Amino acid sequence: MTIDNLLIMHTKQIYINGLGNVSPQNTTNPEDFLDEPLSFETNRLKCIDPGYKEFIPSDMLRRMGRIIKMGVAASKICLRNAGQTLPDGTFIAPEAIITGTGMGCLEDTGKFLTSMINNKEELLTPTSFIQSTHNTVAGQIALLIKCHGYNFTYVHRSFSFESALMDAIIQIRTGEVSNVLAGASDEITSHSFAIMERMGHWKQKPFHSLNLLKDTQRGTIAGEGASFFFLENQKKQHTYAELKGITTLLTPASVAETGQKCKQFLAKHQLTMQDIDLVVPGFNGDIRFDTVYNEFIADCFPATPLACFKHLCGEYHTATAFALWMASLVIEKQRVPAVALYRNEPSLPINNILIYNHYRNIEHAFILVSKA
Amino acid sequence: MEMSKRVYVTGIGIVCAIGDNVPETLQSLLMGNSGIGEITLFPTKHKGYLPVAEVKKSNQELLNDLGFPHAKHFTRTALLGMKAALEAVQSARVNNIGDCPTGLVSASSVGGMDRSENFFALFLENQKKGRLADVINHDCADTAERIAGFLNIRDFVTTISTACSSSVNALMFGANLIKTGQLDRVVAGGADSLTRFTINGFNTLMILDKSGCHPFDDNRAGLTLGEAAAYLVLESEEIVLKENKTVLAEVSGYGNANDAYHQTASSPEGKGAFLAMDKALGSGGLKPSDIDYINVHGTGTINNDLSEGAAIERLFGEHIPPFSSTKAFTGHTLGAAGAVEAVISVLSIQNQAIFPNLNFQTPMKELKMIPVTALLTRQNIRHVLSNSFGFGGNNSAIVLSIPPSFQ
Numbered sequence: 001m002t003i004d005n006l007l008i009m010h011t012k013q014i015y016i017n018g019l020g021n022v023s024p025q026n027t028t029n030p031e032d033f034l035d036e037p038l039s040f041e042t043n044r045l046k047c048i049d050p051g052y053k054e055f056i057p058s059d060m061l062r063r064m065g066r067i068i069k070m071g072v073a074a075s076k077i078c079l080r081n082a083g084q085t086l087p088d089g090t091f092i093a094p095e096a097i098i099t100g101t102g103m104g105c106l107e108d109t110g111k112f113l114t115s116m117i118n119n120k121e122e123l124l125t126p127t128s129f130i131q132s133t134h135n136t137v138a139g140q141i142a143l144l145i146k147c148h149g150y151n152f153t154y155v156h157r158s159f160s161f162e163s164a165l166m167d168a169i170i171q172i173r174t175g176e177v178s179n180v181l182a183g184a185s186d187e188i189t190s191h192s193f194a195i196m197e198r199m200g201h202w203k204q205k206p207f208h209s210l211n212l213l214k215d216t217q218r219g220t221i222a223g224e225g226a227s228f229f230f231l232e233n234q235k236k237q238h239t240y241a242e243l244k245g246i247t248t249l250l251t252p253a254s255v256a257e258t259g260q261k262c263k264q265f266l267a268k269h270q271l272t273m274q275d276i277d278l279v280v281p282g283f284n285g286d287i288r289f290d291t292v293y294n295e296f297i298a299d300c301f302p303a304t305p306l307a308c309f310k311h312l313c314g315e316y317h318t319a320t321a322f323a324l325w326m327a328s329l330v331i332e333k334q335r336v337p338a339v340a341l342y343r344n345e346p347s348l349p350i351n352n353i354l355i356y357n358h359y360r361n362i363e364h365a366f367i368l369v370s371k372a
Numbered sequence: 373m374e375m376s377k378r379v380y381v382t383g384i385g386i387v388c389a390i391g392d393n394v395p396e397t398l399q400s401l402l403m404g405n406s407g408i409g410e411i412t413l414f415p416t417k418h419k420g421y422l423p424v425a426e427v428k429k430s431n432q433e434l435l436n437d438l439g440f441p442h443a444k445h446f447t448r449t450a451l452l453g454m455k456a457a458l459e460a461v462q463s464a465r466v467n468n469i470g471d472c473p474t475g476l477v478s479a480s481s482v483g484g485m486d487r488s489e490n491f492f493a494l495f496l497e498n499q500k501k502g503r504l505a506d507v508i509n510h511d512c513a514d515t516a517e518r519i520a521g522f523l524n525i526r527d528f529v530t531t532i533s534t535a536c537s538s539s540v541n542a543l544m545f546g547a548n549l550i551k552t553g554q555l556d557r558v559v560a561g562g563a564d565s566l567t568r569f570t571i572n573g574f575n576t577l578m579i580l581d582k583s584g585c586h587p588f589d590d591n592r593a594g595l596t597l598g599e600a601a602a603y604l605v606l607e608s609e610e611i612v613l614k615e616n617k618t619v620l621a622e623v624s625g626y627g628n629a630n631d632a633y634h635q636t637a638s639s640p641e642g643k644g645a646f647l648a649m650d651k652a653l654g655s656g657g658l659k660p661s662d663i664d665y666i667n668v669h670g671t672g673t674i675n676n677d678l679s680e681g682a683a684i685e686r687l688f689g690e691h692i693p694p695f696s697s698t699k700a701f702t703g704h705t706l707g708a709a710g711a712v713e714a715v716i717s718v719l720s721i722q723n724q725a726i727f728p729n730l731n732f733q734t735p736m737k738e739l740k741m742i743p744v745t746a747l748l749t750r751q752n753i754r755h756v757l758s759n760s761f762g763f764g765g766n767n768s769a770i771v772l773s774i775p776p777s778f779q
Contacts, residue, residue: 157511
């Protein structure tokens with residue numbers, strides 16, 4: 001499954017002109033690029049509180065679910081980073097807000113379910129129901145920055161962020177808008193963690209997170225995050241990178257088919273596998289699924305430098321948003337943080353980065369980012 | 373990237389409270405038969421107090437219809453979705469879905485909640501309890517991947533969840549994928565089943581009408597929840613010409629905007645609704661006077677109908693086209709509503725008919741507009757505007773038009 005034609009018509013380049021990332025690492029300041037990575041003894045990573053008071057009025061903050069706080073903070077950090085503010089600090093609304101979330105607002109969903117069941121459908125209050133809706137993050141961002149433009153939320157497992165980016169590319173390339181605030185958010189809650197633990201998703205016991213990729217057992221560590229990008233049709237002084245394109249594949253029959261799609265995808269951009277300076281695969285330390293990456297890399301990128309990210313942010317449906325944040329900064333700074341480097345230091349300049357992710361060998365996706 | 377290509381509707385499928393398929397649904401619309409009744413699907417305190425619009429089939433009956441009576445663990449949302457999507461593809465006379473690049477853009481707001489709320493009751497007692505098979509399909513993507521697997525749609529699959537505007541947005545994104553040449557065919561629509569979660573959720577907002585909804589009536593007291601799935605097959609002009617296909621309607625315009633006023637309430641002046649309708653007309657190169665019928669969102673809540681009415685009066689001025697809400701037939705089917713009403717809009721074009729706004733008695737004091745209350749036939753309907761608005765300020769509108777002649 002692939003959408004390649006998006007990439008044929010290069011009538012308009014798309015630039016990443018702002019970043020905002022709330023994650024289990026210190027990522028809110030793009031100048032501080034994973035220089036002091038945090039390691040946790042856990043199988044569940046949690047986002048670092050970036051100081052939500054700075055981004056959200058206190059009366060709203062008390063009621064807001066965590067994913068909403070994460071998403072609002074990341075989007076405001078992104079808009080500030082892109083210079084989308086007036087001298088008095090007011091935000092300049094983007095022309096569109098397009099987001100993705102794999103599971104949506106789990107905390108509020110769990111809260112409403114719990115009170116519905118425990119109170120036997122009586123005396124319920126609406127707040128958690130209202131906030132359980134999957135589009136709450138995009139809606140709250142629009143509300144807080146008064147954005148009346150196009151507003152979409154994609155909720156399709158590990159195609160959620162990918163679909164949001166695809167739509168953003170369509171909106172900009174067709175000239176509907178000149179900029180988009182695009183991003184993704186997902187949260188892990190004690191309920192979702194416990195359910196997925198029973199399904200065998202996680203490592204059996206707390207794990208030294210930075211060693212995740214060296215493990216050869218089953219399971220990964222749960223993660224979460226909110227990452228936003230200010231995408232524009234113009235190159236600016238503060239441009240990080242160019243977002244070239246994206247393609248998705250649903251349950252490819254073999255690694256050979258994935259390789260073939262990858263080759264076609266790159267060809268649409270007049271690139272070959274040799275032009276890729278760094279591959280960012282979604283290794284998550286789960287032997288059952290990491291073998292897919294290993295085979296693909298052995299086939300297609302046997303000697304290409306590799307950088308990884310899920311030991312930093314954990315596994316979640318929209319983890320590729322963390323990867324895109326990392327790739328954008330690698331291009332801008334022309335260096336790979338030591339903690340992310342997995343194999344071979346790339347030689348400079350780093351022109352093209354390919355993110356390759358799959359979620360439990362079902363949803364596969366490639367994102368191509370280049371030097372602007 | 374150009375947006376020059378045209379997008380046509382070549383197939384429709386629906387399962388809702390007034391019909392298991394398109395012919396039954398049309399029959400109910402023509403006869404004025406509402407699908408609203410008592411809750412029978414699951415035990416709840418609200419049974420007998422809050423009416424709903426249920427699909428009149430059990431999960432087992434849906435499985436039988438689909439031809440795999442022994443399958444287990446499907447969510448009701450997925451079963452409804454598969455049934456409607458199959459009818460849509462059959463009605464478009466697609467024999468081999470792989471004959472051109474084909475995608476699925478689906479929508480849902482509750483996903484597999486119909487099973488996960490049962491799981492959760494056991495899970496809360498003891499976190500080791502509850503069958504995982506009842507929660508593994510909780511997320512919104514499950515329905516889309518089930519439909520894609522069932523219909524063998526391989527080239528692209530995604531899901532949109534923007535509350536009650538979800539499936540208009542699915543049609544919009546589907547049309548954009550065709551217009552920009554990514555795909556030649558998209559099956560687009562949405563599915564949502566009734567759950568205790570949604571009934572209790574809307575009940576906390578005190579916007580459920582105990583006597584069944586009466587949209588755009590001065591004495592309206594809220595909405596009535598329903599369940600449904602509806603899908604439309606969208607195809608490019610090339611495919612339509614090459615295969616000499618019958619076109620049911622053209623997707624001629626669409627618009628999406630955000631009200632940015634309140635998480636659940638609409639602004640009194642309906643800013644988002646106005647922007648969405650205005651964009652929909654603009655993108656189709658249409659003037660307000662080109663619209664022959666509006667299938668309004670018209671949930672029957674005090675807030676929605678006032679806000680939507682104000683936006684319509686602002687956009688259309690003195691010349692408001694005939695309009696009706698069909699939610700007193702189908703209930704408010706949330707993530708499926710936009711696609712349900714797109715199918716009804718296509719039926720309106722095909723039959724040159726305007727279906728009535730049931731349960732209307734008293735005009736709203738604040739508005740000059742009065743809905744169509746009895747079936748109108750032999751109309752001249754070229755362009756239908758259909759609105760869908762949701763929580764999060766999400767406002768969407770789509771224009772479906774009479775198919776062009778290809779002679």
